[in-house]
Amino acid sequence: MGLTPAELDRIEDVVASRRKIKRGSTLFRNGEKFTSLYAIRTGFFKTCVASEDGRDQVTGFQMAGEVIGLDGIVNDNHTCDAVALEDAEVCVMPFDRIEELSREVNALQRHVHKIMSREIVRENGVMLLLGSMRAEERLAAFLLNLVQRLHARGFSQSELVLRMTREEIGSYLGLKLETVSRTFSKFVEDGIIEVKQRHVRILGTDALREIVNTKVGT
Amino acid sequence: MGLTPAELDRIEDVVASRRKIKRGSTLFRNGEKFTSLYAIRTGFFKTCVASEDGRDQVTGFQMAGEVIGLDGIVNDNHTCDAVALEDAEVCVMPFDRIEELSREVNALQRHVHKIMSREIVRENGVMLLLGSMRAEERLAAFLLNLVQRLHARGFSQSELVLRMTREEIGSYLGLKLETVSRTFSKFVEDGIIEVKQRHVRILGTDALREIVNTKVGT
DNA sequence: CGCGTCATTGATGTGCATCAAGTGGTGTGG
DNA sequence: CCACACCACTTGATGCACATCAATGACGCG
Numbered sequence: 001m002g003l004t005p006a007e008l009d010r011i012e013d014v015v016a017s018r019r020k021i022k023r024g025s026t027l028f029r030n031g032e033k034f035t036s037l038y039a040i041r042t043g044f045f046k047t048c049v050a051s052e053d054g055r056d057q058v059t060g061f062q063m064a065g066e067v068i069g070l071d072g073i074v075n076d077n078h079t080c081d082a083v084a085l086e087d088a089e090v091c092v093m094p095f096d097r098i099e100e101l102s103r104e105v106n107a108l109q110r111h112v113h114k115i116m117s118r119e120i121v122r123e124n125g126v127m128l129l130l131g132s133m134r135a136e137e138r139l140a141a142f143l144l145n146l147v148q149r150l151h152a153r154g155f156s157q158s159e160l161v162l163r164m165t166r167e168e169i170g171s172y173l174g175l176k177l178e179t180v181s182r183t184f185s186k187f188v189e190d191g192i193i194e195v196k197q198r199h200v201r202i203l204g205t206d207a208l209r210e211i212v213n214t215k216v217g218t
Numbered sequence: 219m220g221l222t223p224a225e226l227d228r229i230e231d232v233v234a235s236r237r238k239i240k241r242g243s244t245l246f247r248n249g250e251k252f253t254s255l256y257a258i259r260t261g262f263f264k265t266c267v268a269s270e271d272g273r274d275q276v277t278g279f280q281m282a283g284e285v286i287g288l289d290g291i292v293n294d295n296h297t298c299d300a301v302a303l304e305d306a307e308v309c310v311m312p313f314d315r316i317e318e319l320s321r322e323v324n325a326l327q328r329h330v331h332k333i334m335s336r337e338i339v340r341e342n343g344v345m346l347l348l349g350s351m352r353a354e355e356r357l358a359a360f361l362l363n364l365v366q367r368l369h370a371r372g373f374s375q376s377e378l379v380l381r382m383t384r385e386e387i388g389s390y391l392g393l394k395l396e397t398v399s400r401t402f403s404k405f406v407e408d409g410i411i412e413v414k415q416r417h418v419r420i421l422g423t424d425a426l427r428e429i430v431n432t433k434v435g436t
Numbered sequence: 437c438g439c440g441t442c443a444t445t446g447a448t449g450t451g452c453a454t455c456a457a458g459t460g461g462t463g464t465g466g
Numbered sequence: 467c468c469a470c471a472c473c474a475c476t477t478g479a480t481g482c483a484c485a486t487c488a489a490t491g492a493c494g495c496g
Contacts, residue, residue: 052431053432056350079342102327103320116288119338120289121292124298131348173349352452353452383474383475402475
């Protein structure tokens with residue numbers, strides 16, 4: 001995500017090892033000691049937080065090129081779970097090594113700062129979504145975001161395969177799975193998308209954008 | 219906020235100047251060039267993001283000792299507004315100076331990383347709140363969080379003055395101002411708090427905690 | 437082939453939004 | 467110093483978006 005080849009070379013120096021994670025298992029868990037950030041090479045993750053009473057919330061979906069584990073820095077402990085939604089491989093980047101190297105390599109330092117800032121801005125966007133959007137807007141925004149990120153990785157602008165369940169989408173969007181399902185159906189009726197299982201084809205990108213940007217109420 | 223005196227000394231070196239902000243005016247705005255982070259010396263801020271169609275969302279409230287502006291790093295532009303809710307003073311910390319100094323001073327580097335990570339974790343918590351909590355839980359969590367931060371600054375554990383309107387609280391919590399008001403009234407009826415205008419006295423901290431941690435539905 | 441998981445769809449319920457009216461505190465200008 | 471206007475807030479009545487409950491259908495895997 002925004003890595004030039006030159007930067008990638010730099011990053012290589014902070015990679016201690018690689019690690020494979022099977023679909024369904026966790027890369028790290030809430031409460032575990034924080035040691036490293038992880039750059040996703042292949043595969044797809046979700047991160048989720050939980051409250052005491054068992055409620056949980058998907059806080060993000062991450063794909064190749066993205067970095068996870070930033071939550072662990074502040075208290076040297078992870079505060080969320082990272083679960084592989086498909087078989088995955090990550091680069092393990094010990095954080096003390098990152099700090100060490102980024103003192104020497106300005107580009108790396110800058111890169112680390114930008115990654116963290118990007119995550120903050122992303123979460124701001126999610127807060128806007130959760131705090132003020134209606135179900136259709138949330139799902140439209142979600143689909144547009146996913147397809148845009150996939151497109152940046154060389155995939156289609158209009159077709160995607162969801163790696164997560166309706167329930168996980170719902171958790172991320174602050175909706176119940178039934179509402180997610182119904183909203184998909186609504187979009188299909190309206191001819192905006194085609195859905196076959198987890199395969200989604202976007203027919204009306206503009207229509208989706210309009211849904212996101214059109215406030216209904218006050 | 220977690221600053222030891224020694225660390226504060228360090229931080230002094232990155233402060234270029236001070237700036238006063240009148241109540242109601244902005245420290246920075248969405249779209250403005252990013253140059254500096256700001257450490258709040260006195261006063262109280264809100265940060266908010268807006269979508270094209272004019273909806274906006276308060277993404278946080280910040281008080282003395284906290285740092286704002288992190289959103290600007292990733293694209294060299296601020297992506298939210300920071301508005302003073304009371305007359306305030308901040309330390310201006312040019313970001314290139316921060317980067318420069320944090321290459322030399324490990325403690326500063328670490329400190330910057332922790333501040334950013336803390337913000338990410340905080341936002342994770344807000345996402346959990348917005349995505350899965352009910353009105354009473356949201357407000358209870360909000361009050362507990364505020365009073366805890368104030369207590370850490372030497373204020374009362376049980377009394378606080380809200381610097382923001384009901385509408386701003388509502389925006390932050392994903393509720394309408396009427397709902398915020400009603401929920402306050404409910405807490406008063408239940409003898410959990412006393413409210414006189416923006417003065418709030420917490421009578422039942424435990425009761426509030428229970429509200430937050432008690433899931434009702436499924 | 438049968439079972440478990442995930443998804444769809446319908447019927448009903450409810451928490452919060454919306455709409456609306458009124459109160460109280462504050463500041464301002466006559 | 468008071469009258470008025472304005473704003474933040476409270477409270478009530480009603481409506482609606484989404485949750486909940488429930489039944490059924492479609493894959494995919496051992």
